[in-house]
Amino acid sequence: MRSRLWAGLAVTAIAVLLTAQPAAAQATVEFSADSGDQCRYGVTEGTLEWVEGPVIRPTVRVKGTVSDSAGSSICAPDEMHSRATYTAYNGATVVDSGEAKADDETAEVSIGLSDPTGVTSIDRVVVQVCRYSNSPFGTSYCGRAAEYKMP
Numbered sequence: 001m002r003s004r005l006w007a008g009l010a011v012t013a014i015a016v017l018l019t020a021q022p023a024a025a026q027a028t029v030e031f032s033a034d035s036g037d038q039c040r041y042g043v044t045e046g047t048l049e050w051v052e053g054p055v056i057r058p059t060v061r062v063k064g065t066v067s068d069s070a071g072s073s074i075c076a077p078d079e080m081h082s083r084a085t086y087t088a089y090n091g092a093t094v095v096d097s098g099e100a101k102a103d104d105e106t107a108e109v110s111i112g113l114s115d116p117t118g119v120t121s122i123d124r125v126v127v128q129v130c131r132y133s134n135s136p137f138g139t140s141y142c143g144r145a146a147e148y149k150m151p
Contacts, residue, residue, distance in 0.1 A: 031127050047062075
């Protein structure tokens, strides 16, 4: 009887140890970048959430919005759209990138940045907004890149 009790306790203890996982580390940083023009035609803002842990794939979750000519402005409408890029780095190496586009609107952004192999962590994210012509014969320009480091 006593041996069955010990065997049952051992099985329960092993099951608890196998299912218990260490908590993932999370840190959130607010971000903002614009197209660099006087009218601020293109803007992106939101949060970067670093999620890391011994079991979880290192990821940065980008959540927010990208806007193009949204809201009231004294500036004239133009025939351009805005594209925001979110580039994840480990040191000088690009780990992953994503982008979001808006054309005379505000669009939701929800992007997960991570190493495709699931190994490399991300130590910083660079956010930049560029504006592009809607016609094939137009101009384009970019605002200053904003860099956000893992807290």
